[in-house]
Amino acid sequence: MKFEYIIFDWDGTVMDSAAKIVACMQKAAAMGQINIPTKEQVEHIIGISLHPAIKQLFSIDDDKANEIVTHYKSVFLDQDKTACPLFANASETLTHLSQSARLAVATGKARRGLERAWENTNTKHFFELSRCADEAESKPSSDMLLQILKEWKIEPEQALMVGDTVYDMQMAENIGMPRVGVSYGVHDKIELLKHKPLTIIDSLDMMKSFVK
Numbered sequence: 258m259k260f261e262y263i264i265f266d267w268d269g270t271v272m273d274s275a276a277k278i279v280a281c282m283q284k285a286a287a288m289g290q291i292n293i294p295t296k297e298q299v300e301h302i303i304g305i306s307l308h309p310a311i312k313q314l315f316s317i318d319d320d321k322a323n324e325i326v327t328h329y330k331s332v333f334l335d336q337d338k339t340a341c342p343l344f345a346n347a348s349e350t351l352t353h354l355s356q357s358a359r360l361a362v363a364t365g366k367a368r369r370g371l372e373r374a375w376e377n378t379n380t381k382h383f384f385e386l387s388r389c390a391d392e393a394e395s396k397p398s399s400d401m402l403l404q405i406l407k408e409w410k411i412e413p414e415q416a417l418m419v420g421d422t423v424y425d426m427q428m429a430e431n432i433g434m435p436r437v438g439v440s441y442g443v444h445d446k447i448e449l450l451k452h453k454p455l456t457i458i459d460s461l462d463m464m465k466s467f468v469k
Contacts, residue, residue, distance in 0.1 A: 258435075258455065258467065258468060259468065259469075260358060260415075260416065260417040260435070260468050261357070261358050261359060261415070262358060262359050262361070262409060262411060262415055262416035262417065263354060263358050263359075263360050263361070263416065263417045263419060263464075263468065264360075264361045264362070264363050264402065264405060264416055264417065264418050264419070265360065265361070265362050265363070265384075265419045265420070266304065266362075266363060266364060266418075266419065266420035266421060266422070266425045267362055267364040267365075267366055267371060267374065268303060268304070268364065268365065268366065269303060269304070269420075269421035269422065269439075269442030269443045270344075270419060270420050270421045270425075270439055270442055270461075271343060271344065271347050271351075271362075271380075271461070272341050272342070272343055272344070272347075272374060272378070273341055273342050273343065273344050274341040274374075275300060275303060275442070275443050277333075277336060277341055278299065278303055278333075279296050279299040279300065280336070281329055281332045281333045281336055282294060282299045282311075282314070282329060283299070284328075284332045285325050285328035285329035285331075285332055286315070286325065288328040288332070289321070289324055289325045289328055291315055291317065291321070291325070292315070294314055294315070298314060299314065300443040300444075301314075301443075301444075302314045303365070303422065303443045304365050304396055304420070304421075304422035304424040304425060304443075304444075305365055305395050305396055305424060306365050306390035306391075306395035306396070307326055307329065307330075307365070307367070307390060308322055308323070308326055309395050310365070310395075311325050311326055311329070333370075340374070340377035340378065341374070341377075343378055343380070344441065344460070344461050345460060345461070345462070346460065346461060346462040347380075347461050348378075348379075348380065349462065350461045350462045350464055350465055351380065351383040352383070353465050354464060354465065354468065355383050358468065359385050359386075359409070360383055360384050360385060361384055361385060361386040361387055361388075361405050361409075362384050362386075362387040362388070363387070363388050363396075363401040363402055363405065363418070363425075363428070364387070364388070364389055364390070364401075365389075365390050365395065365396060365424075366389055366390060367389055367390050367391045368389040368391055368392060370389075371387060371389050386405050386408055386409070387405075388400075388401035388402075388404050388405055392404075396422075396424035396425065396427070396428050397423075397424040397427035397428045397431070398428065399428045399429070399431045399432045401428065402416075402418065402428055402429065402432060402434060403432065413429075413432045413433050413434040414433060414434065414435065416434055416435070417434070417435050417436065417437060417455075417468070418434050418435070418436040418437070419436070419437045419439065419464065420436070420437075420438065420439065420442075421438065421439045421440075421441070421442020421443055421444055421449075422442065422443060422444045422449075423444055423448050423449060423451070423452060425438075426438060426449055426451075426452030426454060427452060429452075430452045430453065435455055436452070436453075436454045436455065437454055437455055437456055437457070437458060437464070437467065438450070438452075438454040438456075438457045438458070439457070439458050439459075439461070440457050440458065440459050441459060441460065441461075455467075
């Protein structure tokens with residue numbers, strides 16, 4: 258299928274960052290003296306903006322959530338001395354896709370975090386537009402996508418959303434945007450299929466043949 262506009266989620270779709278996010282969230286919980294979540298519990302909220310994700314994960318009030326957010330950011334920045342890797346063939350795939358399509362990112366990361374990830378991986382030049390957690394409503398709201406579509410001056414059906422979580426699928430589904438799920442991220446393939454993606458890919462480089 259041919260798409261001239263492709264919007265990617267970041268964590269779990271382009272960057273292999275789930276293990277780091279889990280470790281940092283568990284350490285933040287320990288620092289805040291609350292129950293330490295399991296790997297699976299943390300993976301379930303990856304993709305949502307940080308504050309609502311933490312409230313959902315721990316079932317805590319705003320004040321305690323703010324405390325855990327502070328701990329998480331501190332731990333994450335300390336761990337950020339070592340950059341997370343991109344998934345296999347990500348740079349090659351983005352290079353290929355950017356030759357015939359305009360690319361964007363819609364992510365639950367804050368702007369500073371995305372810019373840092375781009376700098377560490379030398380990938381910023383692939384993306385024409387991006388929207389982050391501190392610039393739009395959290396997924397599964399479609400706000401990020403609608404902002405990007407408005408800048409591109411296109412309709413939802415003209416773009417493709419690519420992501421690894423049900424939140425990515427929901428934000429696209431809510432506005433009638435075609436979507437592709439990835440099976441190598443944090444959410445189960447069966448859960449992704451409930452939101453009727455065009456396909457599920459098992460590696461990012463499968464996008465090259467899908468959108469040709």
